[in-house]
Amino acid sequence: MPNTKERISPTNKLLAALPRREYQRLIPSLEEIPLIFEKVLYEPGDSILDVYFPTSGIVSLLAGVEDRATLEVGLVGREGMVGVPIFMGVNTSLNHAVVQGAGSALRMKAGVFRKECDNGGSLPRLLRRYTHSLLTQISQSAVCNRFHPVDARLARWLLMTRDRMQADEFQLTQEFLSNMLGTRREGVNKAAGLLQDQHLISYTRGALTILNGAGLEAIACQCYGIIKGEYDYLPPAIGARQVPSLVGIKSQPYAP
Amino acid sequence: MPNTKERISPTNKLLAALPRREYQRLIPSLEEIPLIFEKVLYEPGDSILDVYFPTSGIVSLLAGVEDRATLEVGLVGREGMVGVPIFMGVNTSLNHAVVQGAGSALRMKAGVFRKECDNGGSLPRLLRRYTHSLLTQISQSAVCNRFHPVDARLARWLLMTRDRMQADEFQLTQEFLSNMLGTRREGVNKAAGLLQDQHLISYTRGALTILNGAGLEAIACQCYGIIKGEYDYLPPAIGARQVPSLVGIKSQPYAP
């Protein structure tokens, strides 16, 4: 449902950056699907069957150890793609890909996607650029998770999520956050309490609202800025087409 | 100096995996240079001018925060290449690339390398595969650094270094190790003491010897095995040519 208003465009930025002709060629292979909260797109060991270009919502890439704790290593929103391993010529990953903020995505069969990449053109170039961005994000998260205290990491995480969701309110439990930050739930509770005391967020049973983004930035470590720099790697508008037409994209019935 | 004995071949595995014809084409652009201990190949913000294919020795990729502590996020030996950002279409990185074990490498101008990659062929395919391996390594290190105690991480690091150096003895100070592991030097000291008490390593002023690799594996977390799995991503021998001829490769005088 494209709207004429200058609003949040529900578009994947990677696809939007393609030359029109290339984008047109992809359309028949793209299928619009909902990203349902907590849905797992792939797990370690799975054969990755599809790649996903989120148009709204976010997908977290989590790494884990011995079925214990997990840690978020990457965050994919409309600036990216889920399924980078496919692009790299591998069809499994050690990571989990989990929907962390509901939305929707354009899905493409891994095989078709591979062929498209082999055809040359802009897609592989954009994806390489994106992969670099992802690599940077993962590196910086690694440092951040090693050196920075829980409240700073929480603040960073909230800001990153806000940027990708383009919303100040999201559904999430402390349990969930603890899996992202790689800390215990109680630690999240304490950190969230701190932020709440300073009126930076408000937090009630599964719903969190950012009240003061600037304040959060002050608490967050500089990792936020660094990662944000990489997140904004694509110029906001390439060419004239900002909102690719969705005409012709098959829509899938809402089926989890 | 190729030797006929079945010994450690001083060859970069990525290059060795290229079809002969492609490798031949690269030769004029490759320049053999020594990797000198602690030499910095690039730093955050630097324009990356060359890519390096180590044939022996190791290069560490370090990430840092606010000029304080650093943390190793990746380790590159003969199985890989230093300068992946160039392959990704970017000429800077947030990481430091530092020689961590002396050896040598084949160097290639970034511009030439880019052109070679654009020509298609096996090189970009191999590099994508390698990048996936690096991504996995970085993710897993992130988890490891978050959850595992210093001694396990130290053991893992030593094993990884051994695998890439193909030697049981290396030069390194506790200070250096602390930058790799993202801990304090004193912590390294304690952990190294532990390993030494169990006769797994011997450690004297800047020189460390692995005495009992199996013992180290027992101490190390399973991250070692996981990362090793990815490290061995290239089959040991592709085609007949295991040792590409170095004839024709310019050798650079020893000049740091």
Next chain:
DNA sequence: TCGTATATGTGCGTTAGGGCACAGACGGTC
């Protein structure tokens, strides 16, 4: 052979965060 720079051992107080054990509190459901 002596000094000096550099590396290593160690000790002690402090602290962030893990582990565990609950006690509310809210929200949906029957």
Next chain:
DNA sequence: GACCGTCTGTGCCCTAACGCACATATACGA
């Protein structure tokens, strides 16, 4: 409205690791 499952708040103890402050030991050069 009563129940129950799920989330949230808290407290207490404990440990790993930090920060700092030294004492020592080794290599190397004058």
